[in-house]
Amino acid sequence: MKNPRIPSEIDPPLAEAGPHAPSRRRVLGAAAAVGAAAALPRFAIGQSAWPSKTIRIVVGTSTGGLTDNFARQYGDFISRKLGQPVVVENRTGASGTIAADVVAKSPPDGYTFLVTISTTVWSARALYSKLPFDPDKDLTPVTLFPSGALLMAVNDKLPVKTPAEYIEHARKNKATFGTYSPASLPHVIADTLGRSRGVDIEPIHYKGESPMWIDVASGQVDAAVGSHQAMLVHLQRNLIRPVAAWGGRTPRAPEVPTFKELGYELVGGAYRGLALPKSASAEVTQTWSDMIAEINTDPEFIRMMLDGGYAMLDVPVTEMQAWMEQKSQEYLDDARNAGLIR
């Protein structure tokens, strides 16, 4: 019943990127739940048994992006499992804080949840002195979605084959480095790289990955860090060259060494996941945690994720909170050291 592809394919990236691979316990447990047909935990809200109405997923990013895509793919599977329609609502703006605020103030009945990328919530804290909600106090992180390792790539015409050569290039020419948003992970990486080696690396901010990779491919910008999926087209045309991986070697480009292997201590990461209002009961959060675990064992879903270059992640809800707080603190410390928080 267990899908043998999960652990073998994801172990390497998880070494750096995630808390742990889906444990045998979780996978088997979820698989058993599938076996027991409709054995999904059901709780009652008021008079009616859950779920009795439309499920609402609030997403802080625009339609069509990676985070939104995750929301819609999970939404599709959730709808099939629960037999209830799932509506994805994109509440964009203010680095995802508007969406987070909506969910923080929603009824904790298990019908509304947030799909977000961790950095938007973390960077929001760095960027905005006054937030309408407290990410720690108003939201419960429930589960993580599959994660992909990130790659640093440079323009192919640049005589640079390693991060060390890039730093040498920066020492002579003052290099540019693309980021997909200010205070994002690539921004922190660019800054840490530059500061740790005493060179000037100028971050160039974009809105999203696609325009950033176009400018790296055309040579406007020297280098950037991002997902394999977004840079793939330019890799295929040999316009950019991967030089290091962040978050573990990726099955998509296993020959590329990690920053860690090359001796760079960089920040830990960006995670996509699901969060509920803090006031949701333990029963509700457990149900959603199990639901995602169950979807994560669906062969069709696994195929889609592995095709996209993602490694399956699985963190039980009981460990989520502490894990997120630790990661959030690490990220904020790094961002503060990089001078990104004023």
Place this chain on the structure above:
Amino acid sequence: MDPSNFLAAATPLNLLFAVFGVASGTVIGAIPGLTATMAVAVLVPITFSLEPSSALILLGAIYTGAIYGGAYSAILLNTPGTPSAIATTFDGYPMAQRGDGDLAVALACFASVFGGLVGGFALLFLAPPLARVALAFGPVEYFWLAIFGLSLIASLSKGNLARGLAGGAFGMILSTVGVAQVSADVRLTFGFPVMVGGFDVVTALIGLFCIPVIIDLVASRGRHLRIETEVHSLRFGEAAGIMMRSRFNAVRSSVIGTIVGILPGAGGSVAGLVAYSEARRAARPGQRFGEGEPDGIIASESANNATVGGGFIPTLVLGVPGTPPDAVILGALLVQGIRTGPALFQGNSQIVHTFIYGLLIATVLMLPIGLLIGRYAYKSIIAIPKALLVPSVAFMTIIGTFATRNNVSDIVIMLGLGVFGWVVGRFGFAAAPIVLGLILGPIAEQGFVQAWTIGAATGNLPGMFFGRPISIGIIVATLVTLSLPALAERRAMRRESGR
């Protein structure tokens, strides 16, 4: 170019999807606030269970229909149904006001189909080479393109340059409210959390264009639009004649639309504005743009529908969405397991070619469907009593604004901007320059900041801004457009004195 792909596209089911897509897209696009992006996003979940090529045909048909549908409200209500139709209001509404609304709607249909076909054929035959355009455009080119678009303010404001510039500047200030384009600094929110999200373009469009129309309708006695004769058909013979005479304009505008469509970060509204600006520059003597000149509609509508095919080029070749609806469609493609890239166009690329043929079929179908819906829309808008028209339009403005971001405060902003637009309109300030500033301001700002940072880092700022061939071309075009009103004035004066 395998003919079997054409046959695969022309199955009864796919034709049905194309008809349904175009019809529903047209209706959605005609409603202010309901944009092409939204139309596509709403239908994406349905397509997960379809064959990939059928799914794409349905989405492409909705998209192209919605871009066309935006022209109806632009012409009949002076309110662009989608941002792409902004330039259609410039001459469309004046035409409708003088009783030529039926002709304008028919022209919009012809132009949209023509532009759609040009963009579609570019996608079919030239996608991989054309995708390089996206790579050739760096931050500085986007900056100059936005400046070129803004230069349209000069010609739009007809002897009212100071007011036009003030409007454009105001629009650009509005665009800076909220999170900054590049640095993520929070600006001009005056401490209101709701301002952090900034002013949404669609919200501003509805407020600035539609609310003044509603106020005027309520405040005036006469009918909404003049009717010259009893309406039987859409005067499409006459429209076809005008299209033939203006074929150069249609071709030029469609090419502009295709190229702008390829540029990620521009889109239908910029395409329509650039094509309009070029049509105006190339105006024949006697053409009066801005006062109901059919060529204005042809330019805007052929360009914005050409962005559909154009926008698919980077989407499919580079995996980079050319326009906002393409971003949604790209998401659907990934769910369908289609990997974008140049390989899609080589060898056995059945899905993509079936889709492109389907898109072309849908574009052709837009002609009968569009004329039919257009005729119905025109008849109902002029026949409906004002007491019903005003509340229904007012209702649509609220729904459309709310639908954009599901945000109640956007409705307040929309109404506030609407009343503001009406009041300043009494003093000769037009809505168009404000909206131009709001749309082009962020493109200019982002391009400028990125180009400046890169230029400063590489120590070659002048070369960055003034040393790249495409930039120089756009700068020249901008200077020509800017000097045009002055030149025309001088020529007119010389003619006067020569008499």
